[in-house]
Amino acid sequence: RVGDGDLSINLPAHTNDEVGVLFNDFNHMINQIRHYQEQLEEYKHHLEDKVESRTKALEAMNSQLELAIAQAEQANQLKSRFLANMSHEIRTPLTAIMGFTEQLLINDKVVNDKQHLNTILRNSKHLLELINNILDLSKIEAEKLAVEQAPLNVVQLVHDIESIIEPLAHEKQLGFSIHYELPLPRTIYSDMTRLKQILINIASNAVKFTEQGKVSICVHYLQSKQQLEFVVKDTGIGMSEHQIERIFKPFEQADATTTRRFGGTGLGLCISKNLAQLLGGDVTLKSEIGIGSRFAITVDCHINEPKQSLELLTEQAQLIPEKDPFLSFATSSFDANILVAEDNPDNQLLIKLLLQTWGLEPDMANNGAQAVEMALVNDYQLIIMDMQMPVMGGLEATKMLRHAAYDGPIIALTANVMNHDIDTYIEAGCDKALAKPIDKDALENVLVSYLNLEKDNQNKWDSLLKSEKFQQINDNYVANLPSYLQKVNSLKASNDAEALRSVAHSLKGSAGCFNFDDIYHSAALLEENLLSNDQAQRPTLIVNLINAIEQTIAKSKETA
Template sequence: MGEGIQTSANGWAMIAQVRFRELKTRIGLAAFIAVTAWFLSKGYWPAVWLGAVVVSQFFDWLAFRPLRRRPETEPSLGYKVLLSVTAAVNVLVYSSISAYLWVAGGEAGKLFAMVQVAGGLLHVSLHMHHVRPLLIAAVVPHSLYFLGLPIATAIVARRPEDVLIAIGGVLYMTHLVVAVRQSSSTTKALQDANAEAQAQRAAAEVASAAKSDFLAVISHEIRTPMNAVISAANLLRRTRLDREQREHVSMLLDAGDVLVGLLNDVLDLSKIEAGKMQLEASDMDLRDKLASLTRLWQPKAEANGVRLQVEIAPNVPEAVRTDPLRFQQMLFNLLSNAVKFTEDGTISVSVDWSEADGRLIVSVADTGCGIAPERLAGIFDSFEQADAGTTRRYGGTGLGLAISRRLAEIMGGRLTAESAVGQGSVFTLSLPVEAIVKAAKAPRRVVVDEASLKGRVILAADDHAVNRRILSLLLEPHGCSLVLVENGAEAVEAAMTQVFDAVLMDMQMPVMDGLEATSRLRAGGLNRRTPVIALTANAMDVHRAAWDAAGVHAFLTKPIDPALLAETLAEACAGRDPVAAVPAAVA
C-alpha cells in the first residue's frame, strides 16, 4: 500500500500503542453510528452490532497487550498472524453496519454506509501503513464492503447504475494509495532527517566534549611551565639587578601576563560558545571597582603620554548588584583596548545611570587612531581587529572585545561602538543591574609583611620538583616552614602524624590526586579542620566546582601570583595558633 513500510518490532509496537490510545474513540464513534443506523432503520440490529463491536474491541485490546508491555520485543511469526487476523475480524465487525444500512436504511442509509467505510479506509491507511501485514488485514475487509455492496446490488437488483458507485470507490482508493505513498515517503524522509540530526547532534556533543577536554589539558600543560617561567622572573626581580637586567625581567613578566591573558580569553570564549558561562550576582561598590581599574591602567596610559580620567554622574548608585568579576573583565578589556590604540590625548571613562529601566551605562572614549566604517561592524567578532597589521603593530588576538560583547549579552545588556578614523572611538556598555542603597563592607584583606607567616608550618603537595622549589623560594622568606611532598598519598600520610597551619594542594598528581587527598583529610584526623588551598594549573570552572565540593578554603591557579599566595595563606592562618615548627623537608 505504501513505500518505506516498516516491518520491524518498532512498527508493530507503535500501532499497538496507537490502537490502545484510540480505543475509547472507536467505541464512542461506534455508539454514534449505532444511533444513526437505528434512526434510519428503526430496527434492533444496530444495538446487536454495537455489542459485537465492544466484544471485538476487547479481543483486540487483549491481543495487542503483550506488545504494548514489551515494545522492544520482535513479534514471532505466529504472533504477527494472530494480530493480523484480529485486525481483520475487527474491521469486518466494525464495517458490517454498512451492509445493514445499505439494505435497510434507504438511500440515506446507502450514502451513510459509503461514508462510514470510506472513513474507515482512510483511518486504517494512515495509521497502519507502517506495517504491511496489518495494513492488508484492515484494508481488504473495508474494500469488500466498499466495492462489494454496490456491485452486488447492481447484479442482484439489476441496477447497473450502481456500478458507477463502485467505480467511484475505485477512484477514491486510487487517490488513497497515492496519498498513503506520499505520507509514507514523507514520514521516511522525516525519520531519516531526524536520525541524521540526532547523529550530527551526538557528533557535535562528542566534539564539544573533546574540545573541552583538549582545552583543559592544554590549559594545564601550558600553565605548568608558565608557572616556572613567571615565578622564576618574580624571584629574579627580588635579587640585586642592574638597570638593564631589571628591564629584561620586566619584559619576561609582561610577556607572561600577555600569555596568561590570552589563555584565559580562549577558555572564556570556549565556555561562552558551549553555553557553560556561569554568572554570580553579588553587591559591588561601583566607585571602588572603578578606582581599582584606574590604579591599574593609569600608569600604563601615562607611559604613553595619555591622560586617563573617570567621570561618575551624581545619580549613579553607590553600589549595584551584578557579577563583579565579569563587570571588571569587560571594563578591563575596554580600557586595555583604549590604552593600546591611543598614543596621545585622553581616555575618558563616563558612568551614568538610567533610573527608568535600571541600567548602568559606562562609556570608554579615546582619542586614538579610530576605526574605519567598513571595519567597525566586525570588531566584535572573534579574532578580529581593525586591520591586518594591527596584530603585528599592537599585539593581541582580538578576543577581548568579542568576549566583552558576549558577556554583556549574557548579562542582559549590550556593548556598542562608534568611531571615526583619526578622531578616536567610543565603546558604550549598557548593563541592567540592581541598585543597592548601601554596599556590604568587603572583608578586610590581610596585610602580609615579613612577620605575617612567621612560624607557620605549611604542607605543600605538588608532583613537579620545579613547582616545589618555587614554593620554597616564594614562602620561606616570610618565615614559614614547608613540608613538601610529591603526591596526595604522601600528603595524607604526613597529615596523620603532624598538625599543619595550612595545606597547599595540587590537583593532578600520581598515586593519589589532590581532590581525593583533600577528601581524606576532611574525613578525620589531626588536620580535618586545617585550611586547604587548591594551587593548581587546572583552571576551568569544572575544576573550581570540584574543589568547592571537596571543601577547600580557597582556589588559586598557576602561574602563581606571589602576593596573592602569601595573602591567601595569611588569611587562612589568621586566628589559628601557630603549630610547632619543624625542619622543612624537601622531597
C-alpha cells in the first residue's frame, strides 16, 4: 500500500521472477524501437538516393531533350536549305521549259520554233542530270549500288583523266601536271566507270574553283594497305574548317555564294566520297582559304587472289599508255611518206588515227607555210592539204608547191565541196578533193590509188570507231567545245564577220569528222550566210549554232 492519508493505491505484489520478465519485455520493446528507427533511417537514405538518381536522370533527359531540339532545329534548317536549293535547281530549267512550251502552244507563228525546242531539250536534260545524281545518291544510301572488280590499267586510267581535265585547265590558262610516285601497280581490280566518275568530278572541281595557278594529280601506291591513292591539289579559293565539315554532305557547298558564283547542286562530292568507300577507300580533304585544297582519293587494289598477280611499274619508261588493242589490225607498216597539213589539233589526231589503220605514220604541219617548207625538204609521196589554215591557206600553199616543181599528189581536204570550189582546188594543182567530214571509203580510195595499198574490209573501220583511242580524241574535241562556245558568244555582237566565219568553218570541219551533225549543219549554214550579204537571218543562225554546241556539251555530260 502506497499513499498518504486518504490517497492511497494498492499495488499488486510481484515476485522477483515477475519483475525480471517485465524488465526483459521492456528491453525487447526498446530494441524493436531501435530496429524500426534503423529501418526508417535506411529507408530515408534509400529514398534520398532514389530522389538524387531521379534528379540526375531528369537532368540527363533534359540535356538529351535540349540536344534533340537543337538537332531538330538544325535538321529543319538543313531541310529548308535543301528545299530552297532544290527549288532553285528545279525551277530554273522548268521555267524555261514551261515558258517556251507555252509560246509554242499559244503562238502558231513562232519564228524560232527549233531554237525553242532546243532550249526545252537542253533544260530537260539538265533536269535529268539532277535526277540521275539524286538516284545515284539514293542507291548508295540504300546500299543498292553495285560496283565491280575488273582489271584496270592504272596508267591508262590516269591518261584518260588527263585527256579530259587538261583541256579544261588550259582553257582557264591554268597549269596542269600529272605525277607518278613509283613503284605503282600496273593493274588493279576495281570499277573503272565509278573510279573515273570520282576522279573527273574532283579534278574538274579543282579546275572550276581555281582562278589562277595550277592543278595537279599525284598517284601513289600505299603498299601496306594495298590501296591506290590519287591526290588532287589546286591553288584555288580554298575552304575553312567549318566549310570542310559541310562539303561532303548532300546538297551542301562551301557557302551560299558558291552556288551563285560557280553553280552546281552540291551532290558531286557526297557521291564521290560514298563511291570511294564502296571501292574500299575514302575521300579526305585538307584546305586553307586563299591557298588551295588537297583531295586524297583512295581505293582498294583488291589484289588478294593467286590469279591476281601484282606487277609493279618501277621505271618512268613504263608510264606510257599501252597501245590500243583495237589498232592492232594494221597488219604491216609502209614506207610511204605522207604529210598532213591541218591546223585543228582534234582533226590532226583523227586523221593520224585513220592513217594508222594502214600502218602509215604521217608528218603534221600546222599551216600552209609549214607544209611548203616541209614538202620542199622531204620527199613526200602524198600530201593531204586542208584548204583553210592560218598564216597560209592550203590553196596558196598548193600553188607555191607546184610552182616549185613539186609533182607528187596533193589531196585537198575541205568542208567546201561545191563544184566550183573543187574546180578551184584542181586548177590550183590539187589532184583530188576529200570532203569534211572525212568519208572512210573516199580516203581509202585515195590511199589505194596513190600509194598502191590494197583495199581492206569493213572490220578495220568498225574496230577503229570502237577503239579507246578514237573515244579519247572524241572526248578531247567535246572538252574543247566550251572554248568554241565562248568564241561564238564573244563574236555574236561584233561586226567581225571574217573572224566569225573562220570559227564557223573550223567548227564545221571538226564537228563533221566526229559526227556531231547538229553543230556541223548549223556551222555550215552560218558560214554560208557570212559569205553573203544576208544579215537578216544571221542572228538566228548564230543562236542556232550556240544551241547546237550547248546541246552537245550537255549530252556529253549526261553520258559521261
